Amino acid sequence: MALNDVLDRIDTELDAATERLMDLLRIQSISTDPAFKADCDKAADWLVADLNAIGITAEKRETPGHPMVVGHVGEENADAPHVLFYGHYDVQPVDPLELWNRPPFEPQLEETPNGTVIRGRGASDDKGQLMTFVEACRAWKAVNGSLPCRITFFFEGEEESGSPSLIPFMEANAEELKADLALICDTSMVSRGVPSISSQLRGMLKDEFTIVGPRIDLHSGHYGGPGLNPLRTLSEIVASFYDNETGRVAVDGFYEGVHEVPEDQLRQWQNCGFDEAGYLNSVGYSQPHGEKAYSTLEQQWARPTLEVNGLWGGYNGAGSKTVIPSEAHCKITCRLVGDMDPDALRSKIRKHVEDRLPADASVRWNNDLEGSPAAVMNIARPEFEAARTALSDEWQREAVFCGMGGSIPIAGFFSSILGMDAMLIGFANDDDAIHSPNEKYDLKSFHKGIRSWARVLDALSRK
Template identity: 55%
Template sequence: MSDTKPVLDQVDADIDNALERLFSLLRIPSISTDPAYADDCIACADHLVADLNSIGFDASRRKTIGLPMVVAHGGPKPGTGAGPHILFYGHYDVQPPDPLEKWTSGPFEPVVKEGANGKQIVARGSSDDKGQLMTFIEAARAYMAVHGELPIPVTILLEGEEESGSKSVGPFFAENKDELNADVALVCDTGMWDADTPAISTRLRGLVHDEVFITGPSRDLHSGHYGGAAMNPIRVLAKVIASLHDENGRITVPGFYEGVKDLEPEIRAQWDGLGFDEKAFLGDVGLSIPSGEKGRSALELLWAQPTIEVNGINGGYTGVGSKTVIPSLASAKFTFRLVGEQDPAKLLEAFRAHVRALIPADCKVEFSADGGGSPALELPLDSPHLSAAREALKAEWDKDAVLIGMGGSIPIVGDFKRALGMDTLLVGFALEDDAIHSPNEKYNLKSFHKGIRSWVRIIDELAKG
């Protein structure tokens, strides 16, 4: 019998108590976006500090420039040869519950209901992120109840502003770098491939944003008096936007694909074997054909290819009815999703050079003063921490964990890399239908229970070194 089995037995025996502990956390309306709930956010942090201290962690509430962080330390001292030092991250703040009339029960009155995939915990924060972070805390609780101590050094960091911009993260990391430094960060703010298939997110796309302002005439002009003679900046902007992709959907900005790597054969084969239904995915939003580079699957376009998107256009008269005007100014907002080793600063300058080359002599172009962004992140496939997590998840779910990408960004993962020099292992148990940020947010009881068991196994595999 391994040391893990009695810990897993403890998890199973204590699951009803674990659920009630989660309910106690979910009842606290820790809404970080609304200053009226600042005291509730502090109460939530204090609740977690007390809980962590009760199971043997050295936990405390830490002051920041905004809402507090919770920091806790447990297990052997780092550097004593007891395996890798891990930093587990979660956030205790939640989104506002509005619109309240859409909830079938109180957003901060957690209940268990029957759902499509079994019993569901329904409450704001049940999936994002209180249920998720409690899977790790409950795993640590069970391990310490059975063995008296964790087998590896563990630091826990719980944030209170993830849903409102994480303004305190940068300063807090700068002031506490030595204390937070670890071998690998663990983030449980992601999901499963489906209700029975675990997933590890090994890649996050980066993000660059910019805004383009094109000025033509010195003032708005009457289109009858000047039309045909005066350059219209909307026409110039339309030309710029149309120039960004060729007929095959490939981005035309010179040097844009520098740093974009070919997809590893293992990953391509795994993604191809997932049975992802592109037509259903796009059909759900009234579309049918992937718009990116031809010849690539939708998953590859979402997870492993860069993008340029136009997020908004402004210029001329946009009110009701007609106004015969040639506007003085036209503008557009752009975002670029990055992959591989694309350099955000280099890419931004390449985009701006491409735009400048298309501006006629009678017009001028300016760009957003705060244009910039963050690079993509990837966990190397030969990472020992990734190998440990794959073994652990397969043992718990009796299926190989899918190594997926994420089309969006998780800013804290970039902060871990840039500020603390750490790679991040992203393992979560949420499902696509959890309705995070929406009314009737839920977290499957199976996700909660097997999520706890999964973290027990991951801790054990990491301890094997």
């Protein structure tokens, strides 16, 4: 297995690889809109044909929604490491269309101050990322006649529309999909040119409550003073969620299950090239507003939050209406880290609210909202350090284990349904405008992403 020959092949075949990606980008696989169902089928068929052309046994699997694509290669080599690679071929809607500089499904190479980019819907999320892995496998096969690992390919067509078919499909096909390790390429680099492996994803808890006061809205001249105002009560409760001196959440027991970041990871984060001022200034902030004892990156990746996402009640129309409203409403979300238990945390938050209700006030909760724990990757596995070394070699700078402020549910599903650890490696940049008009993927990300996966596969084959 001559890695250098594979890398050379990738370099010489970049134009052909880029044109294949362009072909896939031309397919309007918008999963959330039923008008594009045939296009989603077409994208699945395209991927099946492309995998088959490399010598990978692949097929389209029907679901109640859009199809899955499943492929296998190397099964005859039972002693080789077995990895599953996940990506999604569906894309976000393109609205507002008038903000695109060119038709979103007519991809094109474009020169920018940061180099050549591939412009088009799905270029970064996730077709370009998915194809980095496929092209790495194509080069391996062309040079060596086989791949260095057993690989299961698992491509979804509903990621951008909530993945309604994903869990049932994974449960029904668990034995076929199980591997030693799952690989996910639906993430970004922490900074431009800094290769990154996501080691932790924050979880999510949603809740919503209504403070109920008088039986009906009241005239503020008749009841102003003696009457309890639910908006005032709600404001006091919301304010009590926080300790303004430290920036910490003041709900009793909120931080149970939260762990400090190991010193080695903190060192990587401190040297990863993150532009704190640019990150804050780009949205109009002059300073971070979270926990004062932690850096901006720690707040974003490794600390939990309680955010108020919506407050309303009373009269919201034009002019004035002198009422004391009978109800006031609040939506909250919490980002979870470490071993935080969403169900236990929900109980703590609800107790915090209920303990602060004055006489003549009650609370009504929305019991239809979900929660999911954080996903923490097992970076003690030797495959993670092997992949980090491979990425460092390709990008000629130290790769970092980073966190992610958001969530990627599939990583948790691989653990809970298939009992597999997941490794998340992506090559997107923060300015790729995913989900937005004029989405792009740097040609450098595509090229070096292919080379990176070739190196990672080589490294994993030796574990």
